[in-house]
Amino acid sequence: MKVLRPRSADEALRLFSENPLALPFSGGTDLMVAWNMGSLNGKPVLDLSAIREWIGIRKMPGGLAVGALTTHAELRDHPEIRRNFPLLAAACAAVGSVQIQNRGTLGGNIANASPAGDTFPALAVYEARVRTISRHGRRNIPFLHMFAGVKKTALNQTELIEAVELPFLHAKPARQVFRKVGTRAAQAISKTVAAGLVWLEKGGAIKEFRFALGSMAPTVRRLAAAEAFLKGRTPSSSAIETAAGLLTKDVHPIDDFRSTAEYRLEVSRNILRSFLGT
Amino acid sequence: MARIAVGFAFGAIKKIQFDPCCPWKDAVVADTKDIPGENCVATIEADQPLLAPGRVMHPMEPILLVAHPDRNKVWQAARHVQITYEERDPVLTIEESLARKQLLRGTDNVFKEYLIERGSVKDGFLEAAHIVEGEYRTPPQEHAYIEPNGMAAWVEENGAIVVAGSMQCPYYVQKALKRIFPGRNIRVIQAVTGGAFGGKEDYPSMLAGHVALLALKSRKPVKMLYDRSEDMAATTKRHPSIVRHRTGLTKDGRLTAQDIDIVFDGGAYITLSPVVLSRGTLHATGPYACPNVRVRSRAVATNTPPNGAFRGFGAPQTLFAVEAHWEKIAQETGLDPLKLRRRNLVKEGSVMATGQVLKESVSASEALERCVARASYEAARLSHASVNRKPGPVWKGMGLALVHHGPGFTGSGEVMLASRAAVALNRDGMVSVLAATTEMGQGEATVLTQIVAETLGLDMSLVRVETPDTAKVPNSGPTVASRTTMIIGNILMKASLKLKDKVAKELGAFPTTAKGLKAAGRKLCAKGPLHFEEEYQKPPEIVWNEAAYKGDAYGVYGYEAIIVDLSVDRLTYEVKVDRVFTSTDVGRAIHPDLVRGQIAGGTVQGLGWALTENAVFSRGSMANSQFTNYVIPTFADAPAMDLDIIENPYPRGPYGAKGIGELPHNAPAPAVVAAVRQATGLLITELPVLPEKICHGMLMKKGRTS
Numbered sequence: 001m002k003v004l005r006p007r008s009a010d011e012a013l014r015l016f017s018e019n020p021l022a023l024p025f026s027g028g029t030d031l032m033v034a035w036n037m038g039s040l041n042g043k044p045v046l047d048l049s050a051i052r053e054w055i056g057i058r059k060m061p062g063g064l065a066v067g068a069l070t071t072h073a074e075l076r077d078h079p080e081i082r083r084n085f086p087l088l089a090a091a092c093a094a095v096g097s098v099q100i101q102n103r104g105t106l107g108g109n110i111a112n113a114s115p116a117g118d119t120f121p122a123l124a125v126y127e128a129r130v131r132t133i134s135r136h137g138r139r140n141i142p143f144l145h146m147f148a149g150v151k152k153t154a155l156n157q158t159e160l161i162e163a164v165e166l167p168f169l170h171a172k173p174a175r176q177v178f179r180k181v182g183t184r185a186a187q188a189i190s191k192t193v194a195a196g197l198v199w200l201e202k203g204g205a206i207k208e209f210r211f212a213l214g215s216m217a218p219t220v221r222r223l224a225a226a227e228a229f230l231k232g233r234t235p236s237s238s239a240i241e242t243a244a245g246l247l248t249k250d251v252h253p254i255d256d257f258r259s260t261a262e263y264r265l266e267v268s269r270n271i272l273r274s275f276l277g278t
Numbered sequence: 279m280a281r282i283a284v285g286f287a288f289g290a291i292k293k294i295q296f297d298p299c300c301p302w303k304d305a306v307v308a309d310t311k312d313i314p315g316e317n318c319v320a321t322i323e324a325d326q327p328l329l330a331p332g333r334v335m336h337p338m339e340p341i342l343l344v345a346h347p348d349r350n351k352v353w354q355a356a357r358h359v360q361i362t363y364e365e366r367d368p369v370l371t372i373e374e375s376l377a378r379k380q381l382l383r384g385t386d387n388v389f390k391e392y393l394i395e396r397g398s399v400k401d402g403f404l405e406a407a408h409i410v411e412g413e414y415r416t417p418p419q420e421h422a423y424i425e426p427n428g429m430a431a432w433v434e435e436n437g438a439i440v441v442a443g444s445m446q447c448p449y450y451v452q453k454a455l456k457r458i459f460p461g462r463n464i465r466v467i468q469a470v471t472g473g474a475f476g477g478k479e480d481y482p483s484m485l486a487g488h489v490a491l492l493a494l495k496s497r498k499p500v501k502m503l504y505d506r507s508e509d510m511a512a513t514t515k516r517h518p519s520i521v522r523h524r525t526g527l528t529k530d531g532r533l534t535a536q537d538i539d540i541v542f543d544g545g546a547y548i549t550l551s552p553v554v555l556s557r558g559t560l561h562a563t564g565p566y567a568c569p570n571v572r573v574r575s576r577a578v579a580t581n582t583p584p585n586g587a588f589r590g591f592g593a594p595q596t597l598f599a600v601e602a603h604w605e606k607i608a609q610e611t612g613l614d615p616l617k618l619r620r621r622n623l624v625k626e627g628s629v630m631a632t633g634q635v636l637k638e639s640v641s642a643s644e645a646l647e648r649c650v651a652r653a654s655y656e657a658a659r660l661s662h663a664s665v666n667r668k669p670g671p672v673w674k675g676m677g678l679a680l681v682h683h684g685p686g687f688t689g690s691g692e693v694m695l696a697s698r699a700a701v702a703l704n705r706d707g708m709v710s711v712l713a714a715t716t717e718m719g720q721g722e723a724t725v726l727t728q729i730v731a732e733t734l735g736l737d738m739s740l741v742r743v744e745t746p747d748t749a750k751v752p753n754s755g756p757t758v759a760s761r762t763t764m765i766i767g768n769i770l771m772k773a774s775l776k777l778k779d780k781v782a783k784e785l786g787a788f789p790t791t792a793k794g795l796k797a798a799g800r801k802l803c804a805k806g807p808l809h810f811e812e813e814y815q816k817p818p819e820i821v822w823n824e825a826a827y828k829g830d831a832y833g834v835y836g837y838e839a840i841i842v843d844l845s846v847d848r849l850t851y852e853v854k855v856d857r858v859f860t861s862t863d864v865g866r867a868i869h870p871d872l873v874r875g876q877i878a879g880g881t882v883q884g885l886g887w888a889l890t891e892n893a894v895f896s897r898g899s900m901a902n903s904q905f906t907n908y909v910i911p912t913f914a915d916a917p918a919m920d921l922d923i924i925e926n927p928y929p930r931g932p933y934g935a936k937g938i939g940e941l942p943h944n945a946p947a948p949a950v951v952a953a954v955r956q957a958t959g960l961l962i963t964e965l966p967v968l969p970e971k972i973c974h975g976m977l978m979k980k981g982r983t984s
């Protein structure tokens with residue numbers, strides 16, 4: 001097996017362009033599963049784990065930049081993340097198990113593009129941007145534009161994720177929620193996973209509402225219709241019910257061997273109802 | 279090596295072609311023509327072929343075997359075999375089998391049926407003030423042992439075939455191989471085995487046949503280790519079941535009639551279905567005394583991989599039904615499930631449906647009362663009811679079940695097995711235990727050592743347990759059916775007493791120190807070990823009539839009461855088991871920590887079956903054959919447990935012990951159903967109790983479906 005182990009981003013880009021079929025490897029928690037099933041045999045591996053510049057959380061103007069190789073465990077425990085982006089910290093604490101959190105990275109989670117990626121709803125409501133790099137330069141991609149479908153990203157061939165940028169929120173939200181609904185207490189794939197933020201006017205009307213759901217469509221979705229409907233409204237029970245009804249404008253859950261469309265939809269609605277109703 | 283299957287459920291194989299572009303010269307391929315003896319994997323009958331003989335009865339049925347020195351090449355080679363076939367419409371469910379969509383077996387698709395009758399259910403129903411009917415369904419369950427099934431084989435210079443692998447029953451493997459390779463010397467060795475739960479009872483015989491066939495053909499050692507996905511898809515599962523109850527009760531809840539109809543899905547071949555069904559049938563009434571009983575049971579054929587042994591062996595299915603049915607009775611009559619059990623449970627002198635009189639060690643009432651007291655059941659139920667009336671994050675529920683389990687083989691099974699085990703004093707002064715009984719994590723090596731050491735008055739360090747190897751140990755039967763401590767322990771105790779007598783006769787007293795034993799070994803074992811082998815002796819007072827299906831189905835029963843305390847999330851309908859209380863009569867806890875291990879493990883395994891384990895079958899094969907999607911509980915799912923051991927000795931077991939291995943799996947599922955009913959008001963009669971079912975039930979209650 002051919003393993004390429006760049007020590008810097010520049011070297012990584014060079015090696016990747018020389019070996020365009022190589023598999024970028026960060027924590028390997030998704031890749032090892034695929035290897036075991038025999039689907040990756042023979043491909044060279046581009047091991048990114050020695051690229052120091054891509055590890056860790058740094059301040060940037062107006063926000064934080066999370067290196068692609070930052071693990072779920074670091075994000076889960078990091079004081080700045082916990083203070084400014086608690087939904088992301090909560091999401092990372094809900095990934096797999098302690099073992100998976102210790103190895104799995106944010107960049108790997110995004111690049112893997114599973115419909116059930118647990119960090120995605122939080123990154124969607126925080127309006128994160130994904131910074132990518134290739135020999136042709138950098139791109140700064142709005143989080144929702146990162147995904148093209150199940151296991152499909154907007155990355156070009158030989159393009160890598162370098163960091164995730166998290167802009168600070170303009171004001172402290174009145175309420176926030178993260179909720180993962182999996183198949184068991186650990187090592188669970190989400191049936192639905194939600195993150196929400198709401199800001200209120202003095203009188204109690206909704207100033208801004210952001211809500212995102214994972215596992216409810218081929219890619220993570222913001223609830224554009226419900227968000228627009230609630231803006232400026234008081235969260236009365238009838239307004240909440242209307243918003244809950246609007247879910248299907250943006251998500252299309254399915255029946256599979258993990259759950260049913262009915263369950264996914266009703267539980268997502270319940271999370272939304274309770275978030276706005278309490 | 280790999281085994282090649284076609285993945286269709288039912289049909290005829292027309293042609294097999296080997297793609298010439300593949301380098302076949304290093305590969306060894308075996309098919310039915312290479313089988314020197316019978317093409318069968320003999321268990322109870324010999325209906326399951328070792329390799330499909332021109333037709334396929336389930337999607338994982340092996341057709342060809344390929345061995346190659348390079349593991350990757352074996353998969354490549356397997357992809358270069360083209361099998362042309364004619365597929366027929368398969369029988370995939372119990373309903374389709376009973377409707378005879380296709381005839382897979384005989385004239386009615388029924389592998390086996392039993393009937394137990396006591397009194398007259400007709401009269402019982404006439405006497406009844408309430409008659410309650412219910413139907414209960416249970417799914418297949420995967421064993422999820424540590425390592426998947428795996429086996430190696432080689433041929434010795436003298437022509438003997440040796441197989442070694444992960445297994446429960448070395449002599450079963452030997453018996454099966456003798457029919458495939460007649461006239462050959464067959465030696466079977468158990469390798470270190472990490473769990474089985476019944477899943478390595480009959481399947482290792484199939485795998486052993488495959489590796490031995492290739493070893494014989496290639497004249498090289500051959501090994502086949504299933505990976506997890508293949509193991510889950512191809513090997514046995516717990517039999518899915520449908521059980522119907524019609525129950526008559528007096529006004530105050532005394533049973534007047536139990537009419538029970540059981541159907542198990544046996545899969546494509548009969549394998550162990552008759553005995554699984556038998557145990558299910560005999561436990562179907564629960565630990566209750568009812569004067570009028572009819573139990574009718576059938577195991578039917580479908581085009582799915584054969585279902586087999588799994589901890590509890592049919593009893594968890596039928597006990598789930600009878601225990602969940604108390605909730606239905608409570609729902610329809612307003613009677614209290616605890617009082618109903620108190621009124622009907624068996625006591626000393628009670629008569630079971632087979633006419634068996636329970637003479638001793640009957641702990642149903644003690645188990646129930648102790649468990650109820652430890653869990654403060656009645657107070658907790660009241661406080662949960664008041665929590666559930668108020669707003670809050672969860673609904674709370676507490677549920678109860680009471681079960682029994684007959685350890686050892688059913689009916690005349692132990693007599694037919696005629697198990698043998700031995701102890702020997704060796705020249706080096708060590709005492710060895712010789713039995714084919716396998717250690718697989720349950721601790722049998724410890725317990726058998728304890729029994730022998732205790733009987734001889736020795737420190738445990740002076741006793742060693744021989745590896746199960748058919749060339750070295752007598753046939754002590756299979757390591758199944760909660761029989762090891764009670765049956766094999768007893769045989770070893772007798773053999774130990776004989777050894778003790780003999781040595782005492784020779785030397786005046788049996789030495790109990792290492793030094794003394796060494797001296798005894800030198801003196802008495804010059805020509806070889808001093809060896810005492812004993813055979814199982816049926817206690818004369820235990821009488822079973824197989825033809826009439828009447829009498830003492832088991833020598834004794836273990837009893838367990840369980841209380842499950844859980845919360846149902848009001849937003850997500852996820853069930854969290856907060857606490858479990860068990861009170862379990864084991865006769866005598868020879869090793870209390872191992873007993874607690876069995877109870878805790880069996881409870882969590884039972885909770886998995888009850889709540890999350892959802893084997894999805896599509897066209898006869900398991901669609902979710904990975905741990906990602908077949909959801910067994912993790913440690914994070916395991917609840918706090920209060921494990922209360924009751925010791926009500928059984929005079930015919932060693933030091934009073936009864937079996938414990940399976941009993942704990944019988945109890946959790948119906949208690950979960952009862953607790954979920956208290957929490958949500960929904961009586962869910964089909965396992966697993968998934969949040970999706972609770973969600974659907976709640977939507978129906980509100981008259982709204984999305």
Ligand SMILES: Cc1cc2nc3c(=O)[nH]c(=O)nc-3n(C[C@H](O)[C@H](O)[C@H](O)COP(=O)(O)OP(=O)(O)OC[C@H]3O[C@@H](n4cnc5c(N)ncnc54)[C@H](O)[C@@H]3O)c2cc1C
Pocket residue numbers: 023024025026027028029030031032033048068094095096097100103104105106107108109110111112116117118119159160161162187188189190
């Ligand atoms: C037992 C288990 C449980 C799990 N539970 C969860 C869970 O609860 N929630 C969840 O969301 N996920 C879960 N996962 C999936 C996985 O752990 C996460 O997606 C993790 O974040 C992946 O990160 P990694 O560094 O291990 O990725 P890797 O396996 O290294 O890579 C994943 C993919 O991303 C590509 N890649 C990696 N880094 C980059 C980069 N910098 N630029 C471009 N492409 C890149 C790789 O080529 C590969 O295609 C689980 C996995 C396992 C095995």
